[in-house]
Structures are given as C-alpha cells and as structure tokens.
C-alpha cells in the first residue's frame with residue numbers, strides 16, 4: 001500500500017531515524033522558484049537530496065538560484081497561467097526524469113487595491129496566476145505521479161483563511177486554492193497522491209518589499225511580533241513534500257506567527 005513503504009523508510013527497525021536526506025531520490029517542481037519563498041524551498045529541497053525543477057517567468061533569477069544549488073537544480077521557463085507552457089515542462093520532466101514526486105504550486109502575485117477601483121484586468125491577472133496556475137499545475141503533475149504517488153503542496157495564505165482589506169482578488173484566489181486542495185486531496189487519495197495547502201502570514205520576500213508598506217505594519221499584526229523568514233515557510237513545505245507527512249492530506253498548514261489565532265497582546269498591557 002502506498003504510504004506504508006514511506007513510513008518504513010523514515011524509521012529503521014530500531015525505531016531510529018535514518019540519516020539519509022529527507023527528499024533523497026525525489027524529483028520536485030517548484031513554481032515561482034526564482035526568488036522569495038520559492039528560492040528558499042529550492043535550497044532546502046536540494047540540500048535534502050531532491051532534484052528540483054526551478055520554474056519561473058524570471059528566467060535569469062531562476063538560473064542564478066539553480067547555479068547556487070549545483071546540478072540538482074534545473075531552471076526552466078514557465079508561466080503558470082499558460083497551459084502550453086505546462087505541457088512543455090511536463091513533457092521535459094517525463095523525458096528527463098520519467099516521473100514527478102513533488103509539486104509545489106508557490107508562484108503568486110498580489111494586488112493591493114480597494115474593491116471599487118480594482119480593474120477587471122487586475123482581478124483576472126491575480127486569479128490567473130494564483131488560482132488558474134494552481135489548477136494547471138495539478139492537472140499537469142497528476143499523470144507524472146501516477147503509479148508512484150506524490151505530494152502536492154499548494155501555497156495559499158492567511159488570506160485563504162480570513163478576509164483582508166485591499167486584497168479582494170488575492171483573497172478570492174487564496175480561498176480558491178484551499179478549496180481546490182481539499183477537493184484534489186479526496187479525489188487523488190486512492191492514487192497515493194497527497195494534497196495540502198500552506199497558509200503563511202507575512203513573509204520577508206520581494207512580494208511584501210515591493211508593496212512599500214510601513215515596515216512595522218505587518219510585524220505588529222502577528223503575536224510573534226515579526227515577519228517570517230522564507231526559510232521558516234520552506235521548512236514546513238519540506239515536511240509536506242517528504243514522506244514524514246505520509247498521513248497528511250487535505251489539510252491546511254498555517255505558518256503565520258499566530259496571526260489568525262487572535263489579537264496580539266498590546267505591548268503596554270501590564271498585569
């Protein structure tokens with residue numbers, strides 16, 4: 001049965017963890033791998049033994065990240081909104097590697113606008129990357145996982161768990177990712193393909209930096225009082241990609257410094 005083998009690979013007969021890389025022998029594709037969280041995931045995955053396809057529209061940056069990780073990282077040009085691009089990349093993976101074990105749908109864009117001034121083009125652009133891109137990615141990956149099983153990690157957001165002002169299209173797309181992940185999980189479980197969603201809070205990446213928000217706006221919102229480092233999200237994605245999470249599917253994994261748990265304790269509240 002798919003999954004039992006994975007468990008036996010993690011634990012030796014003595015019950016100790018094996019010393020092998022946590023992703024040894026796995027072939028992974030990470031969208032949006034050229035920078036931010038995706039780049040941190042490329043570094044974490046290759047350090048744990050995976051071969052990683054670094055897929056992005058930012059080809060030069062993808063090449064740079066891949067070159068830092070050695071031969072195990074392979075840059076490819078991919079626009080996640082384009083189904084022909086996905087067909088090409090899937091064909092390349094089949095001919096080079098024969099299969100795919102892990103897909104991380106990480107590519108995303110954010111538009112910060114009030115509802116009434118959000119243009120249809122801006123709305124559709126966010127949906128195309130964050131929502132349609134996830135659909136196209138899963139659709140392309142499933143045949144490459146057939147027979148071996150696999151793990152799909154869809155990067156949503158705390159904006160997929162709660163409403164957020166000025167992020168109408170973004171929140172719509174991230175709630176959709178959550179629903180698509182649950183649906184895919186139940187549909188694909190009999191074929192040994194696990195699907196989970198990840199919900200980061202504020203993360204120190206170019207996405208946030210390019211918004212030009214006051215630095216303390218996001219840090220004050222989270223009870224831990226700071227943004228996440230991309231490596232802290234990558235650690236969770238690595239767990240979900242690995243066989244260590246062999247019984248996790250259809251679940252939502254939050255990495256947000258306590259943001260959705262409740263209101264942060266005011267710094268001037270004394271007892």
Ligand code: NAD
Nearest residue numbers: 032036037057079080106107108157200202203205206207
């Ligand atoms: P980022 O902007 O640094 O990286 C996003 C990457 O996606 C970039 O490399 C970009 O080129 C790529 N990308 C954008 N459109 C693409 C397309 N059409 N095809 C292929 N690649 C494309 O942002 P990040 O913070 O690393 O974001 C990663 C994911 O995490 C996104 O899905 C984002 O929505 C989500 N997220 C980010 C935060 C945050 O605070 N940074 C919080 C919650 C969730």
